[in-house]
Amino acid sequence: MDTRTGLPVVGxxxxxxxxxxxxxxxxxxxxxxxxxxxxxxDGAALVAADxxxxxxxxxxxxxxxxxxxxxxxxxxxxxxxxxxxxxxAEGVTVYxxxxxxxxxxxxxxxxxxxxxMGIPIPRWRPVTSRADIDGDVVVKAVSGGYDxxxxxxxxxxxxxxxxxxxxxxxxxxxxxxxxxxxxPFGQVAAYPVVETVQQGGICVEVLAPAxxxxxxxxxxxxxxxxRLATELGVVGLLAVELFDTPDGLRVNELAxxxxxxxxxxxxxxxxxxxxxxLRAVLDYPMGDTGLTAPAVAMANVLGGQPGGPSIxxxxxxxxxxxxxxxxxxxxxxxxxxxxxxxxxxxxxxMDQVRSRAxxxxxxxxxxxx
Numbered sequence: 001m002d003t004r005t006g007l008p009v010v011g012x013x014x015x016x017x018x019x020x021x022x023x024x025x026x027x028x029x030x031x032x033x034x035x036x037x038x039x040x041x042d043g044a045a046l047v048a049a050d051x052x053x054x055x056x057x058x059x060x061x062x063x064x065x066x067x068x069x070x071x072x073x074x075x076x077x078x079x080x081x082x083x084x085x086x087x088x089a090e091g092v093t094v095y096x097x098x099x100x101x102x103x104x105x106x107x108x109x110x111x112x113x114x115x116x117m118g119i120p121i122p123r124w125r126p127v128t129s130r131a132d133i134d135g136d137v138v139v140k141a142v143s144g145g146y147d148x149x150x151x152x153x154x155x156x157x158x159x160x161x162x163x164x165x166x167x168x169x170x171x172x173x174x175x176x177x178x179x180x181x182x183x184p185f186g187q188v189a190a191y192p193v194v195e196t197v198q199q200g201g202i203c204v205e206v207l208a209p210a211x212x213x214x215x216x217x218x219x220x221x222x223x224x225x226x227r228l229a230t231e232l233g234v235v236g237l238l239a240v241e242l243f244d245t246p247d248g249l250r251v252n253e254l255a256x257x258x259x260x261x262x263x264x265x266x267x268x269x270x271x272x273x274x275x276x277x278l279r280a281v282l283d284y285p286m287g288d289t290g291l292t293a294p295a296v297a298m299a300n301v302l303g304g305q306p307g308g309p310s311i312x313x314x315x316x317x318x319x320x321x322x323x324x325x326x327x328x329x330x331x332x333x334x335x336x337x338x339x340x341x342x343x344x345x346x347x348x349x350m351d352q353v354r355s356r357a358x359x360x361x362x363x364x365x366x367x368x369x
Contacts, residue, residue, distance in 0.1 A: 001070060002031075002032040005030055005031075005032065007029075007030050007031050007032065008031060008032075008070035008071065008282055009031070009032045009033075009034060009050075009068055009069050009070050010026065010031055010032070010033050010034070010069065010070065010071055010072075010073065010278060010281065010282065011033075011034045011035075011036070011065055011066055011069035011071070011072040011073070012033060012034070012035050012036070012044075012072075012073055012074065012075050013036045013056050013062070013065070013072065013073070013074045013075070013076075013079055014035070014036065014037075014044075014056065014074055014075035014076045015035040015036065015037035015038070015042035015043060015044035015045045015048070015051070015075070016042060016043050016044065016075055016076065016330070017043045017044075017330035017332070017339070017341075018075035018076075018257060018258045018274075019033075019035045019042075019043070019044035019048070019075040020043040020044040020046075020047060020048075020330060020331065021258070021263070021266065021272075021274045021328070022044075022075065022258060022274045022277065022278065023035070023044055023047060023048045024274065025272055025274035025275040025277075025278055026278060028275070029275065029278060031278065031282075032049075032050060033048060033050065034048075034050040034051075034052065034065070034068075034069060035048050035050070035051055035052070035075075036052050036053075036054050036056060036061070036062070036065045037051050037052070037053055037054075038053070038054075038055065038056075039053070040053065041331075041333075043330045043331040043332060044075075046331045047331070052064070052065050056076075056078060056079050057078075057079070057080060057083070059083045059086055062079070062083055062087060063087065063090070066087055066092045069092070070093065070282070071093045071094070071095060071281045071282060072087065072092055072093065072094045072095075073094070073095050073096075073236060073257075073277070073281045074096075074101075074256075074257055075257060075258070076257065077101055077104045077105055077255070077256065077257065078105075078144075079101075081098040081101065081102055081105065082098075084097070084098035084101065085098045095184070095235035095236050095280070095281040096233075096234050096235050096236050096256045097233060097235070099233060100232050100233045100234045100235070100256060101256055103232055103254060104253075104254050104255055104256050105143055106142055106143055107140055107141070107142050107143070107165055107253075108126060108142045108163070108165050110254060111124050111165070113232070114228075114251060117227075117228075117231060119224065119227075119228070119251055120248060120249060120250050120251065121250055121251050121252075122167045122168050122170050122243070122250055122252075123167065123168045124165050124166060124167040124168070125165065125166055126163075126164075126165050127139070127163075127164035127165060127166055130160065132166055133155045133158060133164075133166060134155070135166075136168075136169050137155075137166040137167060137168060137169060138151065138152070138153060138166065138167045138168075138169055139151070139152040139153075139155065139158050139164055139165075139166050140152075140164065140165050140166075140167065141159070141162045141163070141164060142162070142163040142164060142165060143162075143163070144162075149201075150162075151201055170243060170245055170247075170250065171245060171246060172243040172244060172245050173244045173245065173246070174195055174197075174210075174244050175195070175196045175197075175198055175241065175242065175243060175244070175252070176193055176194065176195055176196065176210055176213070176221060176241075176242040176243075176244050176249070177193070177194050177196050177206070177239055177240065177241050177242065177259070177261035177262075178190070178191075178193050178221040178222055178224065178225035178239075178240045178242060179191040179194075179225070179237065179238070179239050179240075179259060179261060179262045179265075179273060180222070180225040180226055180229050180237075180238050180240075181229075181236065181237050181238070181273075181276040181277065181279070181280045181286055182226075182229040182230065182234050182235055182236070182238065182280060183235065183279070183280045183283050183284070183285075183286065184235050184283045185283055186230070187285065187286050188226050188229060188230070188286070189271075189276065189286035189287065189289050190222040190225060190226060190289060191208075191262065191265065191269060191273070191289045192208055192209040192210075192218070192269075192289070192291060193209060193210050193213060193217075193218045193221045193222060194206050194207060194208040194209065194210050194261055194262075194264070195207040195210035195211060195213070196241070196260075196261050200337075202300070202302070202337070202339070203260050203261065203300060204299065204300050204302070204361075205297065205298065205299050205300070205354065205357070205358065206260070206261050206262075206263065206264050206297070206298040207295075207296075207297055207298075207350060207354060208264050208265075208268055208269075208291065208295075208296040208297075208298075209291070211350050213244075217244075217249065220249060221240070221242060221249060224240065224242075224249065224251070225238060225240040228240060228251075228254065234256055235280060235281060236256060236257065236277050236280045236281050237255075237256065237257055237258050237259065237262070237273055237276065237277045237280065238254065238255070238256055239254070239255040239256075239257075239259035239261055239262065240253075240254060241253040241254070241255070241261070257277070258273050258274050258277050259273070260300070260339075263298050263328070263342050263344070264296045264297070264298040264344055265289075266326070266328070266344065267292065267296070267326050267344050267346060268291060268292055268293065268296030268298075268344060268346055269288075269289055269290065269291060269292060270287065270288035270289065270290050270291075270292060271286075271287025271288050271289060275287060276289070292346065293346035293347060293348070293353075294347075294348050295346070295347055295348060295349055295350040295352075295353045295354075296344065296345070296346050296353065297344070297345050297350065297353040297354040297356070297357040297358075298342055298343070298344045298357060299342065299343050299357040299358050299360065299361035300339050300341075300342050300361065301329070301339070301340050301341040301342055301343060301361045301364045301365060302336075302337055302338065302339060302340070302361075302365055303332075303334040303335045303336050303337060303338040303339075303340050303365070304334070304336060304365040304366050305336055306334075308366070308367045309367045309368070311329070311334070311364070313367075314363055314364050314367050314368070315327065315364070317363060317367070317368040318360055318363045318364060318368075321359075321360075321363065321368075322345075322356055322359075322360060324345065324346075324356075325343050325344070325345050325356055325357065325360045326343065326344045326345075327341065327343050327360070327364070328341050328342050328343070328344075329341035341364065342361070343357050343360040343361050343364070344357065345357040345360070
């Protein structure tokens with residue numbers, strides 16, 4: 001407890017953009033968010049008051065970081081499970097637990113568990129030899145993959161030095177995401193199901209609510225996410241990435257933290273995913289997940305090629321062009337293809353708000369023109 005405010009101290013391991021935006025939500029709740037950063041230049045370390053430097057794989061660094069925290073949570077899923085269990089055994093409240101996070105850290109274990117639960121997933125098998133990679137399959141690293149890394153569509157590119165699985169390639173109409181939050185008490189809150197647009201394994205747009213999604217399919221996706229959060233014992237945010245196929249929904253991936261598919265909620269929902277994650281890990285009652293506008297579109301800002309106008313000059317041009325678009329920059333150094341921010345547009349018509357969001361992201365990536 002922070003004696004200055006009488007409110008809890010939440011520790012977030014990791015100091016990237018998710019921690020940065022969680023810090024913004026913590027401010028309005030009066031909470032003190034402590035972040036464990038790898039470097040002083042991490043996105044959240046640039047803005048948070050309580051920054052500790054350390055390695056998330058160092059148990060002693062985690063122990064030191066956790067002292068004085070009412071609860072410890074994460075902005076990524078790379079903390080070793082044995083370290084999380086050690087902290088919990090020493091009396092640290094950690095959400096989500098190591099047992100829950102295991103299913104996001106190990107794709108093979110996740111698919112085995114979901115199969116036991118009868119959850120619809122693509123057919124898959126573990127890779128035991130190079131011969132298992134033959135055929136029309138997608139190859140995935142069992143651990144360590146994100147943002148398109150650790151996923152191969154061309155068998156000749158596969159890193160065979162890692163533990164792998166293969167999945168069937170299935171025809172999909174589009175990709176969806178169902179985001180829910182769950183508290184230790186067991187209360188759950190589900191957000192509207194969204195459509196995610198992927199390019200090169202990276203999410204580039206999110207449309208809320210998913211355009212043209214039948215209500216019964218949306219409810220099915222929400223109920224699926226609630227069931228997963230409950231049966232896997234998730235506390236905090238759970239993002240369920242889904243394939244919308246001619247044969248129904250299929251679960252693709254899980255994430256147990258604030259997620260790129262939920263960034264639109266900062267302006268587009270009554271309670272942002274970042275505030276909701278804080279509410280959940282602190283066992284506060286969940287917030288309203290309703291939309292603030294009929295149509296919300298988010299576009300990721302990816303780093304462009306070197307040169308051209310500065311990011312500050314690009315902001316000037318963008319705000320002059322569209323004063324209503326909302327910009328979130330993450331304090332990252334620009335590299336081609338790197339996520340450096342996102343923009344959100346709200347309105348009555350999805351085609352219009354999507355066009356505005358995409359154009360705004362392009363202006364920030366390439367400059368006016």
